Structures are given as structure tokens and as C-alpha cells.
Amino acid sequence: MSPDEIRAIELLRRVPYGRLATSVRAMPFVAPARHVVAGGRVLLRMHAGLAHHEACDGSVVAYGADNFGSGSERVWSVQFSGTARVVEPTAEELAAFGPGPELVDGEPFVPVHLRIAPRFVTVHALDYAGGAAGTRPAARPAGRHLHHAA
Structure with a gap:
């Protein structure tokens, strides 16, 4: 594994949820x-x-997954791209997920x-620690995008 892949997996383990993106009939969905x-x-x-x-x-x-809502001075985002396959997880993998929700959009879960076998991995980080202690820009309304982080 490359250093970026190792870092991305380390970060991904810090949050339980993310967003899956693909397209259906040329229309994207997340x-x-x-x-x-x-x-x-x-x-x-x-x-x-x-x-x-x-x-x-x-x-x-x-x-993709991130810690955007965490309030941390170190904001990160990871993305894995690759081919997805429906699978039956092992008992150990099922246990790692923990309990699922009772309902999704009002119906039983x-x-x-x-x-996903990752083919491409990206890691982006925004570090606000260099500014005044404890300062970070306030969250913006929906529609805010982080295009590229240095």
C-alpha cells in the first residue's frame, strides 16, 4: 500500500459514515x-x-468520508474510487459494523x-492550527464545497 492509501484508511477508521457516489443513466447520485x-x-x-x-x-x-462537522482544527477528507461488488460479509466484518438502524425513511432496515477494491485514493487536509489559537471559519450554509485542499 502507498503512504496515501495507509493514511486514507487510518482516517476512514475515525468516522463511521460516508457517502457513496455513482451514476444511474448518466445522472449522478450520492x-x-x-x-x-x-x-x-x-x-x-x-x-x-x-x-x-x-x-x-x-x-x-x-x-468519501470526512470530519467536516467535527469542529477540529485539522479538517480532512478521503475518497476511494474503484469497482463495487455486492458481497456477503464474514461474521467478523458484520460484528465490526455494530447494530444497524431500525428504520430507513420510515421502513424497516x-x-x-x-x-470496494480501491484503485484510486485521495487524501485532502485543511489545517487551521496555524492561525489564532482555536479559530476556524464558521460553518457555511448548505452548498459549501471544498474543492482542493493544500
Whole structure:
């Protein structure tokens, strides 16, 4: 594994959820997912009732996670891109996820799992620690984008 891949996996382990992105009929969509890292691959748990896994199975997807809402002076974002496959996780992997939600959009949660073998990994970090102690720009309204971090 490259240093970026090792760092990305280390950061991903710090948060339980991220966003899965792909396209359906040339239209992009983003869906929330719970993740764990197992064997250098990203394993996702999603709700089968939304059928997002069907659109992703065998397709190239991107999965990203971040700590944007944490209030930390060190803000980071990671993204893994690769082919997703619907899989049956091992008992150990299932245990790592912990309990799932009871309901998703008002219907009973039915788990389905996708595994992503990362082909491309990106890590971005914004460090506000160099400014005045404890200062960080206030959160902006929805629609704020972090395009590129140095």
C-alpha cells in the first residue's frame, strides 16, 4: 500500500459514515453508507430497500468520508474510487459494523453490503492550527464545497 492509501484508511477508521457516489443513466447520485475497513478494502452497509446497491454492483464508484462537522482544527477528507461488488460479509466484518438502524425513511432496515477494491485514493487536509489559537471559519450554509485542499 502507498503512504496515501495507509493514511486514507487510518482516517476512514475515525468516522463511521460516508457517502457513496455513482451514476444511474448518466445522472449522478450520492447515498449515505456505514463503512468498515477489512483487508485493505472498504466494506459498506446500506439499506437494500433503496436499491442503491443494485446500481453500484459491478460499477465504478467513489466513496468519501470526512470530519467536516467535527469542529477540529485539522479538517480532512478521503475518497476511494474503484469497482463495487455486492458481497456477503464474514461474521467478523458484520460484528465490526455494530447494530444497524431500525428504520430507513420510515421502513424497516434491511442490510446489504458492498465491497470496494480501491484503485484510486485521495487524501485532502485543511489545517487551521496555524492561525489564532482555536479559530476556524464558521460553518457555511448548505452548498459549501471544498474543492482542493493544500
